Amino acid sequence: MSEYDYLIVGGSAAGLSLAYHLAQEPRLAGKKVLLIEPDAKDQNDRTWSYWSDTPMVFDGIAAHEWRQIAFRSPGFEKVIDLGAYRYRMIRGLDYYHFVREALAGKPQFDQVRGTVESLENTATGVRAQSTAGTFSARYAFDSRPPNLQQLRQPQKHRYLLQHFVGWEVETDADAFNPEVVEFMDFRGEQHHEARFIYVLPFSARKALVEFTLFSEKLLLKAEYEAAIREYLATTLAGRDYRIAAVEIGAIPMTDHPLPARTGAHIINLGTRGGRAKPSTGYAFKRIQQHSARLVEALARTGHPPADTTGDKWQFRLFDTLLLDIMKRRGESTRDIFRQLFERNPVERIFRFLDETTSWADNLRVMNSVTPGPFMRSIVQLLRGKPGQR
Numbered sequence: 001m002s003e004y005d006y007l008i009v010g011g012s013a014a015g016l017s018l019a020y021h022l023a024q025e026p027r028l029a030g031k032k033v034l035l036i037e038p039d040a041k042d043q044n045d046r047t048w049s050y051w052s053d054t055p056m057v058f059d060g061i062a063a064h065e066w067r068q069i070a071f072r073s074p075g076f077e078k079v080i081d082l083g084a085y086r087y088r089m090i091r092g093l094d095y096y097h098f099v100r101e102a103l104a105g106k107p108q109f110d111q112v113r114g115t116v117e118s119l120e121n122t123a124t125g126v127r128a129q130s131t132a133g134t135f136s137a138r139y140a141f142d143s144r145p146p147n148l149q150q151l152r153q154p155q156k157h158r159y160l161l162q163h164f165v166g167w168e169v170e171t172d173a174d175a176f177n178p179e180v181v182e183f184m185d186f187r188g189e190q191h192h193e194a195r196f197i198y199v200l201p202f203s204a205r206k207a208l209v210e211f212t213l214f215s216e217k218l219l220l221k222a223e224y225e226a227a228i229r230e231y232l233a234t235t236l237a238g239r240d241y242r243i244a245a246v247e248i249g250a251i252p253m254t255d256h257p258l259p260a261r262t263g264a265h266i267i268n269l270g271t272r273g274g275r276a277k278p279s280t281g282y283a284f285k286r287i288q289q290h291s292a293r294l295v296e297a298l299a300r301t302g303h304p305p306a307d308t309t310g311d312k313w314q315f316r317l318f319d320t321l322l323l324d325i326m327k328r329r330g331e332s333t334r335d336i337f338r339q340l341f342e343r344n345p346v347e348r349i350f351r352f353l354d355e356t357t358s359w360a361d362n363l364r365v366m367n368s369v370t371p372g373p374f375m376r377s378i379v380q381l382l383r384g385k386p387g388q389r
Contacts, residue, residue, distance in 0.1 A: 001134045004034045006298075007126065009116045010143035011037030013048060014270030014287045016099040018141055020057070021291040023106050027299035032108050034135055036128070038115040041100075044093035046249065047208070048284035049200070051350050053084040057288060061098050062088040064202050069183040071341040073334050079180055080346045087181050089200055089208075090284070116144065121263035139304065141294075142262070143269035148252055157256040158323040158386045159216065162281035164198075165224035166210035166247035175236050176201035186334040188227065192389070194326055194333035197231050206244075214253060214326050214333060221248075251281040255320040260308040267294065267304050274309065278319040279326075280353060314362065315355040324377035328387035336369050343368035 006022065008015045019035050022028055047063075050056070059065075065088045070079045103109045114132025119140055126140040152159060182199035189195070194214035201207040211227040213219070232241060251271075258274035261267050269275065275290055276283040290309060297305040326333050340349055344365060351357045352365050366374070380387040 001127075001136055002034070003032075004110075004135060004137040005031040005139070006033045007128055007135055007137035007140040008033065008035045008143070009119065009128070009140060010270070011035055011039075011041055011096075011111070012143065012270070013095070013284060014143040014273075014275065014291075015141070016095065017287050017291040018143075018269060018294065019109065020099045020102055021288075021295040022298075023102055023109065024057075025295050025299050028295070029108065033110070034137065035103070035109065035111045036114050036116060036130055036132060036135075037111070038113065038131075040113070041096040042093070044091050044245070046092040047089055047247065048092070048095070049087065049089045050282065050285040051082070051085050051087045052285065053086075053347075053350075056285070058090055058095065058098070059088060061090055061094045063091050063094065064089055064200065066179065066181045066200075068179055069181045069346070071184050071337070072182070073184075073186040073338045076338050076342055078341060080341070083347060085347065085350060087183075116142075119262075119266060121265050126265040138265065139298075140266045141269050142266055143272060145270075146252075146258060146272045148254065148256065151256060153256065155385055158254060158320065158327050159256065160214055160253040160323060160326055161216070161218065161250045162212060162214055162253050163218050163250040164210045164212040164248070165221065165228065166198075166208050167225075167228055167243045168206070168208045168245040168247070169232065169241045170244050171205045171236065171239060171241045173239060174204035175239060175241075176204055176207045178203050184337060185231075186337070188230070190331035190334060193330035195227070196334075197227070208247070210247070215330055216327070218250065251276055251283070253278055253281055253323060253326075255316070255323055261304070267308055274311070277353065278316075279322040282353070285354070312355060318362075320381060321374050321377045324380055324387045325373045328377070328380075328389055329373065332373055336373070339369045340365070 008019055015035060022033055065086045067082050067086060068079055069087060112132045114130045116128050116130045118129040119142060120127050125136060125138045128135045128140060178201045182197060185197040196212055198210040198212050199207050209228055211224045255278055259268060260273050270287060275286045277286060293310060294304055348361055377387060
């Protein structure tokens with residue numbers, strides 16, 4: 001049985017993030033690390049976007065960055081300058097290559113292809129059974145997606161998805177404003193759900209156009225595609241376009257408690273550790289912050305921090321309330337986001353979504369939206385069950 005100091009299970013966003021942060025920490029240069037991942041990760045299978053007003057570790061491999069975003073809904077449209085913030089997008093394949101190249105020069109790192117079948121705490125660490133063999137480590141960091149279907153408690157918690165289909169389209173004539181991200185375009189029919197178009201323009205002739213929903217059930221693929229076609233027909237005024245790539249995804253949005261650790265020696269990462277923000281699905285920045293927090297504690301004390309995430313209870317409450325509204329009256333999500341963008345500076349909105357606002361700013365944000373939907377969700381919360389339509 002091979003022995004390591006740290007075992008990282010899964011080599012996607014969260015697992016590779018932790019591996020990279022470990023590799024950059026000189027105080028941990030003597031630690032043996034095993035990264036085990038079932039897939040080759042040689043395809044551009046996803047993208048990640050994030051905003052930040054300070055430099056972040058992976059800014060240098062961003063495919064594009066923007067200084068403006070647009071919010072659009074019936075009766076209100078605004079192009080917003082981000083000030084000190086930048087909005088960036090990273091392609092999955094660029095990320096995989098960058099991290100794996102960084103690890104290749106670190107002899108303390110081993111990488112193997114395999115699937116972890118069981119992970120258990122022992123008296124002194126953790127033991128992993130995998131298709132690549134049996135391994136032991138002082139600590140394991142588990143980024144395998146949680147089985148929410150198996151964990152579901154619908155009488156107690158809310159379960160939605162952020163699901164989408166995106167087309168990377170190319171045109172022969174200028175069609176997009178490359179300076180502005182179409183952050184949320186809610187002008188389409190909502191059908192009792194939260195539905196919007198999201199556009200990342202890479203140039204005047206190339207953009208990623210996504211149709212995104214916050215709801216409980218997936219659509220037929222043809223329904224996503226019809227919404228994208230309708231948007232492009234209007235935006236391009238009938239001009240031709242080519243589909244260069246397709247992106248499909250579904251991100252859990254839930255207030256189901258996802259534990260930060262499993263026993264003394266297993267730390268959960270990524271979605272498994274609750275790093276996808278329940279009310280928005282954004283995860284990449286939260287993953288980087290989590291990795292930095294873990295590595296700093298490991299380097300300073302030899303152990304993960306007692307509070308591995310630093311999450312604050314009030315933001316979990318805000319997420320639960322918004323999820324309850326999305327579940328009961330999904331179409332009202334459009335009005336809530338409209339009020340947020342109409343009545344708050346974007347810096348406050350981003351800080352609120354990053355969970356770094358003060359109590360005073362939290363009150364300003366809550367006072368900027370119509371209280372009725374939130375009050376009804378508070379009643380449901382006090383009753384101890386999710387609201388129903």
